Amino acid sequence: MxxxxxxxxxxxxxxxxxxxxxxxxxxxxxxxxxxxxxxxxxxxxxxxxxxxxxxxxxxxxxxxxxxxxxxxQKVYRFTIKWGEQTTTDDAEGEICARSEVRPDAAAITAALPAFTGEILQTPPAFSAIKIDGERAYDLARAGETVVLEPRPVFIEALRLVAHDGATSALEMTCEKGTYVRALARDLAHHLGSCAHVVKLHRAMVGxxxxxxxxxxxxxxxxxxxxxxxxxxxxGLLLLPEVRLTPDQASAVRNGNPVLLTGPRGPVALEAAWASCAGAAVALGCVEMGRFKPHRVIAG
Known part of the structure; x- marks a missing residue:
């Protein structure tokens, strides 16, 4: 059959x-x-x-x-609720800690520079990070103790948008690998309180x-x-573009590097994409004036 x-x-x-x-x-x-x-x-x-x-x-x-x-880069808009920490650092988890401290807007604003730029951040236990091949959130849901190491993340900008005493709305521009839930948790601890994310919206990705x-x-x-x-x-607009002739594009689609000629041809680029007549040809890099394809894109 x-x-x-x-x-x-x-x-x-x-x-x-x-x-x-x-x-x-x-x-x-x-x-x-x-x-x-x-x-x-x-x-x-x-x-x-x-x-x-x-x-x-x-x-x-x-x-x-x-x-x-x-x-x-990514842009997040989120709201945190003060005084309660949860097992997941968001509204899905159970309350695991409480605090009577409710920081005011001035205290929150003053604390934000400490969480801007390159910082060390410990991801939430309930995250998609793999530990010995298993997702951290699967281990956490199974009742196992999840230990994740702090890792460097970069936060370009962080600002307080609104504050009513019980909750605060913030906006964050950050690089990949940054966790909003971890930011809310750490900001609250920095201010002598606890908190969790009750609303999260991503406004931009690349x-x-x-x-x-x-x-x-x-x-x-x-x-x-x-x-x-x-x-x-x-999806490639944030990478440098290398424009190829039809003959060069044919060579690149066969996996071959090509010499970039002309006075404006780049000599070295760690990451770039090649195009021909407006269509994507490949992702790759430029070394010594040659574009080297890493991933060819079918036309």
Whole structure:
């Protein structure tokens, strides 16, 4: 008996999803992949189920450019509730500590510089970090003690947006690997209190922001879903672009390096992407004036 033919298709591009509340990132990718009938799909940076906002989902050849998006800056807007710490550092967990201290706006603002720039941050026990091949949150949910080492993260900007005594709203611009829940936990401890995140929204991931975002409802209702896709090149806009001739592009697509000629040809770039006639050709680097492909993107 012959195998049934797959209905999956070769579709490539980025869907900038405005992820709804109470949906995992994996569920969101599965839903988008099903709606497009795509053969391949992935996302550029996990969002917690209780978080909303920008979840860039790559389809087809765009999956090869996911690292370029993940490495970009992120903007989060979040609200923390003072006086209660939870096991998960957000509203999903059980209260594990309480404090009567409610810092005022002036104290919070004065503390923020200590959490700006490069800092050491210990990720939450309930995180996707792997320990001996197991996710930390799986171990934590199983009742095991999870010990994670502090790691350097970079916070570009952190500001207090609103404060009513019981809660505070903040906005943070940061590099990858930064945990909002850990920031809220550590800020509260710094101020002699405790707190947890009750609302979290991601407003930007790399080159993608709210202006490009599409809701699931909009996606489901669209007569032409492909028109909602951003091109593969949209995920590469924060990297230097190297423009190739058709002959050079052909060589690169076969995995060969090419010499970049002309007075403006770069001599060295740690990371770059090559294009030809506006289409992405490959991700790679430039060494001694040669573009060396690392990942070739099908045209």
């Amino acid at each position: 012959s195998k049934p033919q797959s209905n999956k298709r070769d579709v490539s591009g980025w869907l900038v999803l405005d992820k709804p509340y109470d949906m995992t990132s994996t569920q969101a990718v599965g839903k988008v992949r099903w709606l497009f009938g795509a053969k391949k799909a992935g996302h550029a940076g996990t969002l917690d189920p209780l978080a909303t906002g920008i979840l860039p989902i790559a389809l087809g050849e765009a999956t090869k450019t996911v690292p370029a998006v993940q490495d970009g 080159p993608f922001g709210e202006a490009q975002a599409v809701t699931l409802a909009e996606l489901e209702a669209a007569a032409d879903r492909d028109s909602l896709l951003q091109p593969v090149t949209a």
